[in-house]
Amino acid sequence: MTRLDRRLEGVTPATILRDGGVEDMTADVIDRTAAVPGGSISILEGGAGRPLLVLHPAGGAGAWMPYHEMLAQHFRVIAPDSPGFGRSAQIESVEGVDDLAFLYADLIAKMGLQDPMVLGFSFGGWVAAELAVLAPELISRLVLVDAIGLRVPGAPIADQFAMGPQEKIAALFHDPAAAADLFPENPDLDTLTAFYRDETAFARYAWSPFCCNPKLAKRLYRISAPTLVLWGGDDRLVPLSHGEKYAAMIPDAELQVIPDAGHAVLMERPKEAVQAIVRFLER
């Protein structure tokens, strides 16, 4: 069993697979490392066709999840771990989400991706939005899923740093009971350490200003790619008003809401969410 297989075994709970409708995983997933300025990052890649860069949320890097698999039926999915997350080591010079935007602009060029589409989920959505603002000409389509990154007066993002595991599950999912299997009941030290590493990376990028770049909103006008803003209808972490603001301020954007889904919509309703994304990207 390869290292990647072991990872996959650990992160594909039966409930998600059932719910997602993917019974067996067929894509040939490549596990690779790419050099970037200051270090290197890990990348999972699977599927064929037009390139789709998939940027992970704060929790869930380094895993090929059912939604990756479903997307890989249609596109060449490239899923990197941002420095500090998953299997990518922290890079000293990559301190903020602005640095990540530069990193991914470089990576797109370096990998020679032609007219890539970019999908960012939660924290990854913030990174994707910054990337699209920095280098609008690089990106052919943009998908933001329950993205953080904006400040909306009166609708703060909930403080997941302060939440215990149970509170976090309750905040992430519309139906926390169905998601219980995602988190092992008695995690071993390595699993706990992996969580701590991811949280530490997230604290590095998003503690203050909290989960946002106060200047991002006024720069969204630069995004030229047609954009889908996809939101869980019951997102208790990042209020829907954040999605409405993204959709209102990005010139060519539409908002779609998946009902009965929480913040972690791509894990909780992968089938519906991926269907909406594929429809948009193949349009």
Add this chain to the structure above:
Amino acid sequence: MRFNLFHLMPYPYLPDDFDENYTSASLILPNSVYDPTLGAALFNRYLDELEYAEKLGFDSVCVNEHHQSAYGLMPSPNIVLAALARRTSTIGLGVLGNAIAIRDHPLRVAEEVAMLDAISGGRVISGFVRGIGFEYYAQSISPTKSLARFREAHDLIIKAWTTREPFQWVSDNYEFRYVNVWPRTVQQPHPPIWVPGTGSYETMKWVAEHRYNYLSVYAPSRVIKGWFDGFRRAAAECGYTPEPEQIGLSIPIYVAETDAKAHEEGRQHVEWLYRRGLKITQQLYFPAGYMTEKSWRGLVSAGAKQFFELSYEELLEQGYAIVGSPATVREKLKALESYLGFGNLCAVLQIGDMPFDRTIRSMELFASEVMPAFERSGAAHRPALEPVG
């Protein structure tokens, strides 16, 4: 032995249903719990206790910094020392410490400590701390920057105290184009510096390299033994053997006339301190990035209970507090002294919800019947100037 009275200034008037319905005494405990009238009386009562320490012959009084907390009411410990500087004349004034990593402006600390040193005639002990995890939520400072900010702020403050002309400071977290601190500290080159550690060898090494005093925080005696041994090892690597006074034990102590009385009275106060005052969720106490991955693994794999999960019996047995008659306290302190090896005691004598009369009596018994059993060594930080006023 150097004897310091360490005061935390807790807010003892918690709601009756605190144990059942509140997860934390810090950060998220609403300040509606705080009664301004009771609080005003409390501050003045605590200052009375601190002033009384001079009459009892303690070498210094020590206070610390916490924010948004019933555990400690001193977001600005320097204000407490300012109140004491003019009401005392010989006792050392320790701040253990200023939480320099969470201050936006470390030079403000350099200035305030210099003012205190001037007003007190050179009696200040300047401790530096990183602050507990929850302070990083309260001050919106990423815990991932804690260590770097601590080191940079320290270097900046020391340079500001020891440089005799304006200079420019640029580091990752701070930029000051004009550093030229007025007033200067009375103690030269600067006040003594004490730094607590929580077991990281990096910190032990750093403290040993600077020849500062290394202090423990609440922990079982067997754990502290490892820390102090580590500090001695770190000092040895720097080529010296630390003076006993360079190693400090912080510990709550309650003295009453008999063991039975001490336990009968002391139990609730020790329980208040650990089971209420220090009640907090793990996420708030150890936010992501506050410690290195290695330290975090060590903490988790040790499987230690959190403070508030420990019973009174466990707390005493493990060495989180000393409770007893003067003879018992003498004996336990002597045993700890020879087991751990330290010459600097930060005794928390006002514990949790302990009322004034018990605090005063415990202080008196400690001063008259415990302290004389030890050879005193508190001369190292005598005031630099003759008492003023």
